[in-house]
Amino acid sequence: MSLAALxxxxxxxxxxxxxxxxxxxYFGTRLSLSDxxxxxxPNRLVARWAGxxxxLLLLISVLRGNVVDLLWAGLGLLLLGGGYLLIAVLGRGAMGMGDVKLAGVLGLNLGYFSLGSLLLATLFAFVTASLVVLGGMLLRKLSMKSHVLRPVHDPGCGDRPGYDTMNGWLPPNSSRHCATMSAPHRSGCQG
Incomplete structure (x- = not known):
């Protein structure tokens, strides 16, 4: 099914x-702004979006008389959410659980329309992220050990480069960002 068919x-x-x-x-914008x-x-926003x-997908399926597409949505949730969970577990902190939960919701939404759209969107996200990292490395703002786009809102939290939406790339030992998951929790820092 395509979105145009609606x-x-x-x-x-x-x-x-x-x-x-x-x-x-609505939920995509709210979660993007929060991120x-x-x-x-926030779990409550991700959960509300999932619900x-x-x-809405159930309603659309009933109106179309085709509830089989809900199985594709469930498969999309499992594939994308499970894939991100695997990355989070094997990456030892490279990805947060918020990203895993969001991936499940996105998998639900994209899988409903087609697994091809799910694959294409996932590929696009990873290629875009790779280009951002490659650009940072070419500009010598990132290295192979850098944590990309880590929290930057809490002063005094870390010692690795990050990205501040107000100031751009931050140098190592900057006091404007949290850098590692294992950093001590100073002044409320949650890496």
């Missing part, structure tokens, strides 16, 4: 499609 299959499906897109935009500001993805998405 606009051509009658007024009720069209309204459900609008609600779905607005839900995606940029404090490098946290709202599941309910």
């Amino acid at each position: 606009w051509t299959d009658g007024p009720w499906l069209r309204m459900a499609g609008v609600a779905y897109v607005l839900c995606f935009l 940029i500001a404090v490098h946290r993805l 709202a998405s599941a309910a």
